[in-house]
Amino acid sequence: MLGSIDYTSGMIRNDTDIHKKLTQRLVAWYKKNKRDLPWRHTNDPYAIWISEIMLQQTRVDTVIPFYERFLKTFPSVEALAQSPLSSVLKAWENLGYYSRARNLHAAARVLVERFGCKIPDDPHELLKLPGIGTYTAGAIASIAFGRAVPAVDGNVRRILCRVFAIHESTGDPEVLKALESMARTLVPEKNPGDFNSAIMDLGATLCRPKAPLCPSCPLESLCQARLLGLENELPVVEKRGKIPHRYGVCAMVFDDKARLLVVQRPSTGLLASLWKLPGGFSLNKKDMAGDLVREVNKELGIDIRVGEKIGSVDHVYTHFRLTLFAYEALWIKDSPSGAPIICHGCQDFRWASAKDLETLAFSRVDRMILSHLP
Numbered sequence: 038m039l040g041s042i043d044y045t046s047g048m049i050r051n052d053t054d055i056h057k058k059l060t061q062r063l064v065a066w067y068k069k070n071k072r073d074l075p076w077r078h079t080n081d082p083y084a085i086w087i088s089e090i091m092l093q094q095t096r097v098d099t100v101i102p103f104y105e106r107f108l109k110t111f112p113s114v115e116a117l118a119q120s121p122l123s124s125v126l127k128a129w130e131n132l133g134y135y136s137r138a139r140n141l142h143a144a145a146r147v148l149v150e151r152f153g154c155k156i157p158d159d160p161h162e163l164l165k166l167p168g169i170g171t172y173t174a175g176a177i178a179s180i181a182f183g184r185a186v187p188a189v190d191g192n193v194r195r196i197l198c199r200v201f202a203i204h205e206s207t208g209d210p211e212v213l214k215a216l217e218s219m220a221r222t223l224v225p226e227k228n229p230g231d232f233n234s235a236i237m238d239l240g241a242t243l244c245r246p247k248a249p250l251c252p253s254c255p256l257e258s259l260c261q262a263r264l265l266g267l268e269n270e271l272p273v274v275e276k277r278g279k280i281p282h283r284y285g286v287c288a289m290v291f292d293d294k295a296r297l298l299v300v301q302r303p304s305t306g307l308l309a310s311l312w313k314l315p316g317g318f319s320l321n322k323k324d325m326a327g328d329l330v331r332e333v334n335k336e337l338g339i340d341i342r343v344g345e346k347i348g349s350v351d352h353v354y355t356h357f358r359l360t361l362f363a364y365e366a367l368w369i370k371d372s373p374s375g376a377p378i379i380c381h382g383c384q385d386f387r388w389a390s391a392k393d394l395e396t397l398a399f400s401r402v403d404r405m406i407l408s409h410l411p
């Protein structure tokens with residue numbers, strides 16, 4: 038038994054010899070097969086921290102060019118802390134999950150103020166920094182500093198559930214705790230970073246969520262799921278409920294110099310501080326134009342006349358699916374309210390030239406909608 042749960046289906050989990058074999062085979066396999074990734078050519082804790090944050094919920098291939106550009110633009114903790122948040126968000130544009138960029142920036146300032154610009158090697162200290170959770174703390178501490186701590190993410194959980202034929206749902210907090218403790222027993226004192234990287238690579242290349250490539254796996258003869266023919270059934274994952282589909286509307290309003298009206302989102306909430314076209318959610322799909330007039334008025338205090346629909350884009354966020362429609366619109370300056378632009382629901386607004394649009398940071402969806410500009 039490992040942790041507090043008795044996984045009665047497995048027969049090997051108490052066997053320290055098997056644990057040792059598993060660790061040795063994984064690390065030997067990793068030495069021959071590891072993926073050649075830019076952050077594996079450095080011991081710099083700063084670079085490893087940046088890579089781990091970028092890799093959260095993002096594919097390796099997507100991360101590589103962002104990682105290289107980011108390190109050129111912000112080569113050290115000091116450089117990152119001294120830069121304005123707007124530059125960090127711009128460097129993050131299109132990478133998604135923008136709270137990661139805001140947290141990196143905030144954490145760099147904490148590192149300058151409280152840690153003498155040094156990344157701490159203690160996972161408990163790392164956990165105090167914005168944007169660092171248990172997995173990331175374990176990954177940085179083991180890879181950058183050789184601390185024998187686990188880094189348990191979805192890949193590791195999947196592999197452990199298969200190797201030890203765990204039939205309980207990974208949605209159960211008790212099971213998660215037991216998997217964490219199981220991983221802790223497996224991490225070797227020597228080269229723990231290699232072990233954690235090896236298990237990440239195994240999950241990314243062979244022990245994939247669907248159709249694992251067991252015949253090529255270094256753990257095949259130890260793997261209980263494989264021995265029981267359950268490699269495609271495990272782990273047991275509870276199905277997520279259907280996420281809601283929401284509709285958004287935004288306005289393309291130009292001034293007499295052909296500049297586009299854009300607004301900066303509030304400093305908290307989804308996509309905080311990024312720029313966008315004025316607008317908001319549509320409550321009534323049947324009257325999108327009416328919704329757009331209301332949302333722009335709420336945001337900027339002005340009245341608009343809505344014209345032709347210009348285009349639409351679809352995007353899936355973690356908690357909802359969005360279809361965003363863009364409309365041509367005219368600012369009615371002689372409307373009864375006759376109000377000048379005042380930011381009620383935004384931080385700032387700007388009449389943006391084509392060059393401004395390149396330098397401001399927009400989310401992927403807003404960039405996509407801008408590609409419909411007439």
Ligand code: SF4
Nearest residue numbers: 244251254257260268
């Ligand atoms: S044998 Fe198959 S299921 Fe088991 S760890 Fe290897 S790839 Fe995963």
